[in-house]
Amino acid sequence: MNAPIKLYDLAAADAHIRFSPNCWRVRLALAHKGLPTETIPWRFTEKEAIAFSGQGKVPVILDGARCVTDSWAIAEYLETAYPDRPSLFNGPAGLALTRFVNEWTETVLHPAIARLILPDIHAMLHPKDQDYFKTTREAFFGCSLDDLAAAQQSHLAALRQALKPLAAALGHQPYLAGTAPAYADHIVFAALQWLRVCATYDVTGDQPALAAWMTHMLDAYDGLARAMPAAR
Amino acid sequence: MNAPIKLYDLAAADAHIRFSPNCWRVRLALAHKGLPTETIPWRFTEKEAIAFSGQGKVPVILDGARCVTDSWAIAEYLETAYPDRPSLFNGPAGLALTRFVNEWTETVLHPAIARLILPDIHAMLHPKDQDYFKTTREAFFGCSLDDLAAAQQSHLAALRQALKPLAAALGHQPYLAGTAPAYADHIVFAALQWLRVCATYDVTGDQPALAAWMTHMLDAYDGLARAMPAAR
Numbered sequence: 090m091n092a093p094i095k096l097y098d099l100a101a102a103d104a105h106i107r108f109s110p111n112c113w114r115v116r117l118a119l120a121h122k123g124l125p126t127e128t129i130p131w132r133f134t135e136k137e138a139i140a141f142s143g144q145g146k147v148p149v150i151l152d153g154a155r156c157v158t159d160s161w162a163i164a165e166y167l168e169t170a171y172p173d174r175p176s177l178f179n180g181p182a183g184l185a186l187t188r189f190v191n192e193w194t195e196t197v198l199h200p201a202i203a204r205l206i207l208p209d210i211h212a213m214l215h216p217k218d219q220d221y222f223k224t225t226r227e228a229f230f231g232c233s234l235d236d237l238a239a240a241q242q243s244h245l246a247a248l249r250q251a252l253k254p255l256a257a258a259l260g261h262q263p264y265l266a267g268t269a270p271a272y273a274d275h276i277v278f279a280a281l282q283w284l285r286v287c288a289t290y291d292v293t294g295d296q297p298a299l300a301a302w303m304t305h306m307l308d309a310y311d312g313l314a315r316a317m318p319a320a321r
Numbered sequence: 322m323n324a325p326i327k328l329y330d331l332a333a334a335d336a337h338i339r340f341s342p343n344c345w346r347v348r349l350a351l352a353h354k355g356l357p358t359e360t361i362p363w364r365f366t367e368k369e370a371i372a373f374s375g376q377g378k379v380p381v382i383l384d385g386a387r388c389v390t391d392s393w394a395i396a397e398y399l400e401t402a403y404p405d406r407p408s409l410f411n412g413p414a415g416l417a418l419t420r421f422v423n424e425w426t427e428t429v430l431h432p433a434i435a436r437l438i439l440p441d442i443h444a445m446l447h448p449k450d451q452d453y454f455k456t457t458r459e460a461f462f463g464c465s466l467d468d469l470a471a472a473q474q475s476h477l478a479a480l481r482q483a484l485k486p487l488a489a490a491l492g493h494q495p496y497l498a499g500t501a502p503a504y505a506d507h508i509v510f511a512a513l514q515w516l517r518v519c520a521t522y523d524v525t526g527d528q529p530a531l532a533a534w535m536t537h538m539l540d541a542y543d544g545l546a547r548a549m550p551a552a553r
Contacts, residue, residue: 179412180414181499182414182418183415183418185494185497185499186414186497186505189418189422189486189487189490189497191490192485192487192489195489196489253429254424254425258420261424262420266414266418267413268417271414
């Protein structure tokens, strides 16, 4: 039995609430590999707690003495270090195409969700994180959190539009990776888990294939994702 | 040696100009499989010429007596019928993830290119096709071709935005499918070949990884795609 892998995991004011999409994809990947995991709650401004990693963002994992940062690098590390466990990519072709899913998620899906829920995230953060979060996100999106909140309905419509290729693909097969989930599903589901934990918008009500996949992903790995409460 | 596979291929007024993205992906897939191909120029209104297929759109292929329609179904047919030739999907994981690339192309990339170039396409069609094309496309997009032409600059900006995940993925690896092209590359490249043949917009000038991939795809299969002249 391996010692648990430690995952520094972004936390809300309530340390039990974990919402980071980049951390959730790693948690699902660790579960997929069947690796015992210990999460360590971490907040945006606790830079010194992860200074050993040589940078200031989570996810960070510690596998014994080995430190790995960046979700994609962590997934590749786990695939290489644990080749006999269930595969995250199912071979080189799967890995290459999962890269496109990763880039689509980071350049399209994450910004679409962020525009919608940044105000909700701000409200749930530990007070010591709120100024940092507001300043960095307003600079990134070039507008204030209040501006984002005021345009909520158009951001929700844009998010529904952005989800079209996902819903269409899931109309043909149970998972992005085929008949069983793999890292491509972890990446995309983690974004929707972020939405689910931070806000109450419904984006699957009129998309039955997407809704079915969400249910299966929430149930996967002994209900790991479902155990995190949804926003109310 | 097999008898050539016949491909009904959408043609402009000049029958040598072939621009359909759904036909180009099939031509590239046939070349990838090393299958001799005979293309038959076909125009939008020549419904009776492909009535034998039970529907009214190209691509349609005839492999001996076997008729297959719909680009995705054709790719799956070729993979199954010619398993010993180079693979289009590189296994079940590759096939499932290529489905996402296909749906992204159809729901995001194709509409973004169409909004930009429908007026150009209309101008290059055979006169007998022009009314059909104008009527069906204006109904689909809910505006006139003149309206589309007037908003050209915003459509170009939207297309550049839509290409971001593609450019980002190609910044990490030479092809979407990894170290060599496969059907995922055929699907996406065929959309940019459509743009190249119909109009002169530059979308790769500030995207070196995307530009390098375009060059490699134009050169692939003995320069098959490059042999088709670009719009001037």
